[in-house]
Amino acid sequence: MIKKINSYRPLSAAVFYILLALVDGEKHGYAIMKDVETQTSGKIKMGPGTLYGSLKRMQAAGLIEESGDRPDPELDDERRRYYRLSGLGQNVIKSESQRLAELVQVARQKHVLIIGLSEEGEI
Amino acid sequence: MKDNRWVRISRCIYARLLHLYPKAHRDEYGPDMLQVFTDECRACFQARKGFKLLPLWLRTLGDLMVNVIKEHVSNPQRAAGLMEAVPNAPLPWKGVFLVLVPGLIFFVSQVAELNGEDWFYLMVYRAAYVLIIPVLVVWIWKRKFPIWGLVPLGLLFKTLLDIFWRRFQSMEMEISNLSLFRWIEHTKLQPPLVLNLLILITIFLSIIGLLWLARRRAGISRAAWVWLGIFCLLVILNFGANFKFYTTDIQISPKNYLNTILGIASYNNFYNYGGYLVLILMGALLAKRHGRLAMLLPLGFLLPTIIYGRVSNNWPDVGTVEFGYMLSVAVAVLVYRFFVALAAPVWIVRSATGKMQRRAGVISIATLLVIQLAFNLGMIFYYGLMSADPINYVETIIFDQLIFGTGLALAIALYGTVPNTQSAQQEMDILAEETSVHNI
Numbered sequence: 001m002i003k004k005i006n007s008y009r010p011l012s013a014a015v016f017y018i019l020l021a022l023v024d025g026e027k028h029g030y031a032i033m034k035d036v037e038t039q040t041s042g043k044i045k046m047g048p049g050t051l052y053g054s055l056k057r058m059q060a061a062g063l064i065e066e067s068g069d070r071p072d073p074e075l076d077d078e079r080r081r082y083y084r085l086s087g088l089g090q091n092v093i094k095s096e097s098q099r100l101a102e103l104v105q106v107a108r109q110k111h112v113l114i115i116g117l118s119e120e121g122e123i
Numbered sequence: 124m125k126d127n128r129w130v131r132i133s134r135c136i137y138a139r140l141l142h143l144y145p146k147a148h149r150d151e152y153g154p155d156m157l158q159v160f161t162d163e164c165r166a167c168f169q170a171r172k173g174f175k176l177l178p179l180w181l182r183t184l185g186d187l188m189v190n191v192i193k194e195h196v197s198n199p200q201r202a203a204g205l206m207e208a209v210p211n212a213p214l215p216w217k218g219v220f221l222v223l224v225p226g227l228i229f230f231v232s233q234v235a236e237l238n239g240e241d242w243f244y245l246m247v248y249r250a251a252y253v254l255i256i257p258v259l260v261v262w263i264w265k266r267k268f269p270i271w272g273l274v275p276l277g278l279l280f281k282t283l284l285d286i287f288w289r290r291f292q293s294m295e296m297e298i299s300n301l302s303l304f305r306w307i308e309h310t311k312l313q314p315p316l317v318l319n320l321l322i323l324i325t326i327f328l329s330i331i332g333l334l335w336l337a338r339r340r341a342g343i344s345r346a347a348w349v350w351l352g353i354f355c356l357l358v359i360l361n362f363g364a365n366f367k368f369y370t371t372d373i374q375i376s377p378k379n380y381l382n383t384i385l386g387i388a389s390y391n392n393f394y395n396y397g398g399y400l401v402l403i404l405m406g407a408l409l410a411k412r413h414g415r416l417a418m419l420l421p422l423g424f425l426l427p428t429i430i431y432g433r434v435s436n437n438w439p440d441v442g443t444v445e446f447g448y449m450l451s452v453a454v455a456v457l458v459y460r461f462f463v464a465l466a467a468p469v470w471i472v473r474s475a476t477g478k479m480q481r482r483a484g485v486i487s488i489a490t491l492l493v494i495q496l497a498f499n500l501g502m503i504f505y506y507g508l509m510s511a512d513p514i515n516y517v518e519t520i521i522f523d524q525l526i527f528g529t530g531l532a533l534a535i536a537l538y539g540t541v542p543n544t545q546s547a548q549q550e551m552d553i554l555a556e557e558t559s560v561h562n563i
Contacts, residue, residue, distance in 0.1 A: 029155050030162040047186025048156035048163075049144075053193060056152065081155060 011096050014046060014054045019063065019085065019093040026067045026084035029055070055083060063089035130164045133176055137183070143191045146215070214270065214416075214472040221271035222419065222472055225254050225278055226464030229426055233460045251275070251282035251427075270413055274468065277402060277423020284398045326397035333404035340411060343537065350533035354400065357529060361522040362392040396526055399424060403534045410538035415480040417538045418471055421531055425463055425491075455498040462490055481535055488531045495524050 011019070021027060021035035032055075033046050058064045067082045085093070107113040126134070137160045141153045160183065167179045214222070228250050258272030337343055402424055410417040439445040467487035474480040499520040 029159045033159060033163075045182060047183050047190070048159045049186045049190030049194075051159065052152040052156050053148075053190050056148070080158065 010099070011092070012054075013044070014050055015058060015063070016093075016096060017044065017046075018051075018054055018058065019089055019096075022064060022083060022085045022089070023093065026082045028080035028082050030080075032083070058089070059083075062086055063092055126161075126165065127168055129176055130161065130168055133164050133180070134161050140187055143187065144194050148194050213475050218270060219469055219472055221269075222274060222468050223465060224271070225250060225274045225423065225426065226468060228254075230460055230464045233456065233464075248282055248286075251279045255279045268409055268412060270416055270419070270472070273406075273409065273413065273417060273419035274423035274426065277420040278426050279423075280398070280402050280405075281424045281427060284395070288394060323393055323397075326393060326401060329401045330397065330404060333401065333407070337404060337407040337537065340408070344539070347533060347536040350529060350536050354396075354526065354529045354533055357522060357526045358392055358396045361396075361526065364522065365392065396530075399527070399530050403530055403537065406534055407537050413538075415477050415484065415535065415538045416472060418480070418484050418531070418534050419468060421534050422463065422468060425527065451501065452498070455494065455501070459491070459494045459498060462487070462494065467491070477539060481539060484531070484535045488528055488535075491531075492524055492528045495527075496521070499524070 017036040017039060018032055020039060021032045024035075027035065029048075029051055033048075033051055036044055036046050055064065059066065063086060064083045065086045067084045104113060134157065138157055141149055141156060144153070163179055163183075164176060167176055232250075254275035255272075255278075258269060258275050261269050262272065334343070399421070403421055406417040406420040409420065413419075439449065467483075467490075470483040470487060471480055474483045
């Protein structure tokens with residue numbers, strides 16, 4: 001299992017953000033896109049091609065699952081596909097987050113990253 | 124909810140642009156991508172008052188450009204070996220175009236030939252030499268024989284068969300006019316009796332060896348054995364007819380008797396038709412990968428064979444009997460050529476299932492035979508009266524067409540035996556999985 005999780009690392013930025021977006025629960029494509037935009041304070045705006053290309057590959061790799069169509073009353077009852085994390089996807093996002101946290105720790109120890117850095121990068 | 128006009132127009136344009144993606148991806152995710160884009164348009168239009176949709180479009184076009192290329196490159200169908208056929212699906216049009224390249228060259232050169240231009244004869248040989256080069260490169264590189272290489276392989280086989288025969292007969296040849304391949308056409312070979320015998324033995328052993336291989340690999344169906352039997356019977360009958368013609372109508376000295384019989388046997392029968400049979404049996408080995416689409420191999424063999432189309436350098440006056448005859452010949456040639464070079468290959472490769480491919484193959488063969496027979500019988504009616512033995516010409520032509528037709532029927536029966544669908548599907552699944560993991 002660990003070997004399988006490690007085979008996906010490091011994750012691409014798009015895959016990492018999508019997995020993070022799905023940690024809160026199942027979402028449809030547009031909701032994932034908006035979540036990624038919020039996570040990154042609007043710095044990353046994913047296009048439909050990147051979003052669905054990543055979703056396709058993630059689904060094929062078993063990181064996410066389709067949770068079945070359902071009507072969304074907020075969007076004129078249009079039927080959309082919802083995605084959720086699979087067991088493997090949850091393990092991969094945890095493992096990747098841990099790896100990134102360790103990297104951040106090392107960066108702090110070397111005073112590359114200063115605690116208290118604001119969002120704009122100013123101290 | 125009624126959308127703004129610009130949102131509707133943007134949605135419409137984006138829906139068209141989605142056609143740039145591979146079909147499988149578009150079918151699966153196209154509606155979702157369109158929906159997300161529409162949502163973005165609505166949000167963008169409501170939020171901004173100035174530029175409105177322009178920044179969104181700029182971003183989306185960049186996203187489209189990158190991802191269209193990415194999806195085409197990572198398409199498992201492409202990874203399977205350059206536009207290959209997937210089980211139970213027609214060959215994509217990009218693949219069809221590659222399959223059609225030799226046929227298009229031949230068809231264009233044929234039209235030129237009917238107009239009295241000479242380059243058609245050179246084109247036959249040049250095309251055979253040149254078209255095989257990319258096929259061999261891809262074959263070595265990918266270690267899989269590409270589907271679009273079947274027609275050039277059949278074409279090259281037929282061309283080399285003709286060239287070697289001419290060399291055996293010490294005929295003067297200046298065929299392709301390509302210095303690169305001149306060594307093939309100018310190899311010094313003499314036609315002693317022993318050489319003729321050696322050729323026949325080689326062909327016979329090749330047939331036995333290939334039959335053994337085909338039987339060991341996938342088995343040979345009862346239908347294929349029956350067609351093989353009919354094929355052999357027709358070749359023997361044709362030999363008998365030729366033998367009768369040569370021994371009755373032409374005086375042969377006893378000294379040259381054996382040589383003459385071997386000459387008749389080697390070219391008119393066993394060399395030409397034996398070579399054709401060797402090619403069909405070679406196709407059984409390729410059918411493991413391509414299934415019934417391996418029928419393209421004998422179609423490549425037929426491409427330059429039967430109608431050479433030359434009518435005359437000078438067309439007679441309009442309204443004369445000769446003009447009518449030449450026009451009808453030209454039309455027959457073009458119809459036949461169009462069918463064998465373009466229509467039949469497209470029909471076969473665009474048929475999704477093995478059953479549909481068989482039907483396309485059978486109807487194509489029947490059509491080719493009818494056109495061929497009608498064309499040749501027309502020739503006999505025109506020229507036959509001048510011949511010493513028109514009946515013999517009729518016999519020869521009918522035998523010839525029947526043998527080629529039977530060979531194609533044998534190919535259909537033989538290639539259908541190979542259960543390639545499951546293995547190909549498994550291969551595609553593995554490729555799809557590998558592609559997805561590597562792209563994560």
